[in-house]
Amino acid sequence: MKSQIILKPGKEKSIKLGHPWIFSGAIQRAQNAEQAGATVDVCDHKGQFLARAYYNSKSSLAARIFSRQPGQELDQAFLERQIRAALARRPALRPGVQTMHRVVASEADFLPGLIVDQYAGHLVFQILTAGMELQREAILETLKKIFDPEVLIERSDEAIRSKEGLSERKEILIGRPEDVRTVGHENGMALTVDCWEGHKTGFYLDQRLARQLVESYAQGAEVLNCFSYTGGFSIAAKRGGARRVISVDESKAALDILAGNWQQNPGNDDCQMENVRADVFAYLRQLREQGARFDLIVMDPPKFVSDRAHIDRACRGYKDLNLLAMQLLREGGLLATFSCSGLISRDLFQKVVFGASVDAGVDMQILHQLSQADDHPLLLSFPESLYLKGLLGRKVSLS
Ligand code: SAH
DSSP: OOOEEEEOTTTTHHHHTTOOEEOGGGEEEEESOOSTTEEEEEEOTTOOEEEEEEEOTTSSSOEEEEEOSTTOOOSHHHHHHHHHHHHHHSOOOBTTTBOEEEEEEGGGGTOTTEEEEEETTEEEEEEOSHHHHTTHHHHHHHHHHHHOOSEEEEEEOOGGGGGGTOOOEEEEEESOGGGOEEEEEETTEEEEEETTTSSTTSSOGGGHHHHHHHHHTOTTOEEEEETOTTTHHHHHHHHTTOSEEEEEESOHHHHHHHHHHHHTSOSOTTSEEEEEESOHHHHHHHHHHHTOOEEEEEEOOOOOOSSGGGHHHHHHHHHHHHHHHHHHEEEEEEEEEEEOOTTSOHHHHHHHHHHHHHHHTEEEEEEEEEEOOTTSOOBTTBGGGOOOEEEEEEEEEOO
């Protein structure tokens, strides 16, 4: 008996437009697809073939399309072809300049549920779905074959796996426990990445372009980098000629790496480094009470919301942070502010930042609309692949 899922009438429309997701409510019935992650034909209600997908009845996001070719298997040959194609779409790495990037960005690279990041000779991957989990051995073999990595690490330790009925997994597949750190280059900055303890796969690669922009505006500036993590924006500001950089994060491990990153990126050595371990919300209030002022503030908080029911609360958080930042800016100062919550649209984010500016009694000239770096592409047919939004604005007084 054929493995297939039959969609309800009308539910084929988004599939025909290229969208890779099928929610359980769109499925009329599934046939011979009991194993979580089993590959299936996706058919419309008349039984017409639409695409190849993997299916997991445990998840409300029940199926993800990996191919539109009839009969295509999700096997090692397919994985190799897709990963090589994704790699070929990335600009070549350049020693000393750019040695880290995202190679496979899940759905946006037509490999739903798989993320592969390269940090110099280190390769880190994440499996997020049952469909990809079934291919784990094939993924391992393929990554070894294509990249021949010095160190290969699996960071499938994302809580989101539970939605697929999967537990978290973290494993060093090639290399020794003492080798989990490496130094990667981004825009010429040498940055230590901890592929084992670091967030995500070790580093926030998606902010590469924004960091470059911040560097270009940092000359002579007193900079406040909120949610600094290991200091990508802080080092960029230093290189850009900042006078002083205060980095704030709650993670000691991140700030320790930041201090090392500062040392391993010499130049502009008069720039003052202050690393503050604190809750950003509380610290900003403290700065406001002290009457502190800055020329450039970076506000890059973690994801605030992963569930529609909490969008309002997340917006209040963003508004609070941006209001405080605007109050701390000098006249003419710059704010680079971000939201990586996929559920918050660009429009909504801009409205929230506007609300903050109204409450702060200032106006902001938006100089740049920012987004995730180009190794995290946005697929037009899959708008959910856009998650990182940002604005770089200048504080100007209402006249
Ligand atoms: N801008 C960073 C990435 C930020 S990720 C970069 O360019 O790499 C978000 C960071 O916020 C994490 O390092 C996390 O430790 C920190 N964090 C989360 N909540 C926080 C809070 N309330 N106060 C301070 N830091 C926080």
